Amino acid sequence: MLKQKNYVALGAVVFVAVLLLSLPTRATARLKLAVSSLFLPLFGLASAAQQLPADLADSVLPRRELLKEIDDLRRENQQLKEQQVQTASIARENDQLRTLLGWQRQSPWKLKFANVIMRDPANWWRTVQIDLGSRDGVQTNQPVLTPEGWLVGRVISVGYLSSQVVLVGDQNCRVSAMVANASHDMGVLTPGGQLDTSLVQLGYLASTANLKPGQEVFTSGLGGIFPKGIPVGKVVDVQSVEYGLASEASVKLNANLGALEQVGVLFK
Amino acid sequence: MSLFQPILILSFALLTVFAEAAFSVPRHWLGAQVDLLPALMVYAALQADMFTVSLLAVLGGMWLDSLSANPLGVSILPLLAVGFPIALRRGLILRDLPFAQLVLGAAASATVPALTLLMLLNGGRHPLVGWGTLWQWLVMTAGGAVATPALFTLFAWFSRTLGYQPHTEVGFRADREIRHGRILK
Numbered sequence: 001m002l003k004q005k006n007y008v009a010l011g012a013v014v015f016v017a018v019l020l021l022s023l024p025t026r027a028t029a030r031l032k033l034a035v036s037s038l039f040l041p042l043f044g045l046a047s048a049a050q051q052l053p054a055d056l057a058d059s060v061l062p063r064r065e066l067l068k069e070i071d072d073l074r075r076e077n078q079q080l081k082e083q084q085v086q087t088a089s090i091a092r093e094n095d096q097l098r099t100l101l102g103w104q105r106q107s108p109w110k111l112k113f114a115n116v117i118m119r120d121p122a123n124w125w126r127t128v129q130i131d132l133g134s135r136d137g138v139q140t141n142q143p144v145l146t147p148e149g150w151l152v153g154r155v156i157s158v159g160y161l162s163s164q165v166v167l168v169g170d171q172n173c174r175v176s177a178m179v180a181n182a183s184h185d186m187g188v189l190t191p192g193g194q195l196d197t198s199l200v201q202l203g204y205l206a207s208t209a210n211l212k213p214g215q216e217v218f219t220s221g222l223g224g225i226f227p228k229g230i231p232v233g234k235v236v237d238v239q240s241v242e243y244g245l246a247s248e249a250s251v252k253l254n255a256n257l258g259a260l261e262q263v264g265v266l267f268k
Numbered sequence: 269m270s271l272f273q274p275i276l277i278l279s280f281a282l283l284t285v286f287a288e289a290a291f292s293v294p295r296h297w298l299g300a301q302v303d304l305l306p307a308l309m310v311y312a313a314l315q316a317d318m319f320t321v322s323l324l325a326v327l328g329g330m331w332l333d334s335l336s337a338n339p340l341g342v343s344i345l346p347l348l349a350v351g352f353p354i355a356l357r358r359g360l361i362l363r364d365l366p367f368a369q370l371v372l373g374a375a376a377s378a379t380v381p382a383l384t385l386l387m388l389l390n391g392g393r394h395p396l397v398g399w400g401t402l403w404q405w406l407v408m409t410a411g412g413a414v415a416t417p418a419l420f421t422l423f424a425w426f427s428r429t430l431g432y433q434p435h436t437e438v439g440f441r442a443d444r445e446i447r448h449g450r451i452l453k
Contacts, residue, residue, distance in 0.1 A: 005318060006318050006352075006355075006356070009318045009319065009321070009322040010322075010348070010352060012322060013322045013325050013326055013344065013345075013348050014345070014348070016326050016341070016344065017326075017329070017341045017344040017345045017348075018341075019341075020330070020340050020341025020344070021339060021340075021341045021342065021391075023340070028339065028340045031334075031340055032333070032334045032340050033334075035330055035331065035334035035340075036334040036335055038282075038331070038334075039285075039286050039289070039331075039334075039335065042283075042286045042290070043286075043290060046286075046290050117290075118289035118290050118335060119289060119292050119295070119301075120289070120335070120336045120337055121285060121288035121289045121301055121303070121332055121335055121336050122301075122332070122336040122337070122338055122384075122395075123295075123300050123301055123381070123396075123401075123404045123408070124385065124388070124395035124396045124397060124401070125336060125337035125338070125395060125396065126396065127336070127337045129289075129335070156337075164337070166337065169396075170337075170396065171394035171395070171396060172337070172394070191396055193398065193400050194299075194396050194397075194398050194399075194400025194401055194403075194404060195299040195300075195400040195403060195404075258292075258295070258296065259296075
């Protein structure tokens with residue numbers, strides 16, 4: 001039997017749910033950020049706890065190994081410095097050629113690194129939260145890459161201390177991409193399978209597209225969010241769709257989206 | 269009314285949502301994250317009052333949605349749709365039987381994601397749904413089913429350890445015992 005207090009409880013919960021669902025998007029986003037900030041101390045504790053074994057291992061590492069590691073890092077640093085000099089000279093040459101041709105100069109990418117602090121608890125979205133927010137200058141729609149420079153996704157909402165990033169392969173992150181072949185075939189990256197986060201589909205390709213497994217896929221720069229030339233992945237498989245009127249390719253992403261720990265937010 | 273049980277249930281809900289977002293071990297191994305809120309709702313509906321059930325639906329749903337790309341509030345009604353009928357009929361349920369808990373946990377863990385997806389699709393959202401969703405749904409159902417009796421055991425232990433113990437009145441009192449001696453004639 002429904003008692004009066006049960007009616008009241010039921011009505012109150014339904015009212016709250018309907019009220020929340022009918023709020024304007026901006027108000028909902030702010031409320032979401034406010035509620036999710038409740039978890040920030042817990043995430044801080046969790047990351048500190050995860051860091052503890054590594055710190056302990058570092059503290060008991062033998063001196064000989066530490067010296068070897070320092071030596072390796074010095075060598076790597078030297079190599080990187082040499083590469084930087086070469087890259088700078090190539091960039092200068094590129095700028096001079098662009099000036100001669102009257103092309104617009106490309107602004108260099110700047111990456112600000114962030115830690116992935118959580119994943120979407122729902123199975124039907126592919127998002128992660130990172131520990132950079134509006135305090136660090138992050139804005140919505142900024143591209144997000146791995147430290148290696150591979151495409152991860154874009155920022156969809158920004159809080160003061162953290163931001164939400166939608167990953168490639170989610171319905172809300174469609175990317176215009178280009179295949180590195182002679183005809184530079186272009187398509188749009190759409191979600192792949194639910195279980196395998198490493199595969200996405202490159203759809204809306206022309207039926208005449210000359211795609212082969214192993215070809216590299218980059219962002220095309222169309223769409224205005226992702227700059228041209230960010231490596232996405234490699235073509236794995238090509239199939240004809242829409243009764244042969246179009247082609248679709250499976251693309252294996254370079255970035256391991258299931259094990260993201262650190263990402264870089266791209267500032268132009 | 270003791271606030272111990274509502275606080276315990278809500279604290280556990282908060283930690284559950286946090287753990288689902290922070291640790292993705294089931295996702296790595298099984299391809300799906302197990303949601304423990306439906307199992308917790310079954311426990312609340314069978315053991316707590318309607319106030320706790322309502323609070324768990326609202327706060328649990330909001331906490332989950334705040335960390336997810338779900339629209340805020342979409343998880344509240346599915347949780348309530350599971351908890352409310354169970355709470356109303358709990359007098360008819362053999363709630364102390366682990367098998368009954370397992371079946372209710374499975375039903376709740378299957379219903380909540382299905383209703384949430386239905387609400388998302390009705391609301392014009394585009395969640396990732398396909399054949400792989402069936403596997404994820406099975407994992408969530410099985411995970412929730414196994415977790416429900418475990419939650420009952422865990423909460424019983426918490427209640428024994430942290431809660432007030434009921435004062436048991438013993439009928440026998442040594443100072444009021446009537447001793448029958450030998451009747452002397």
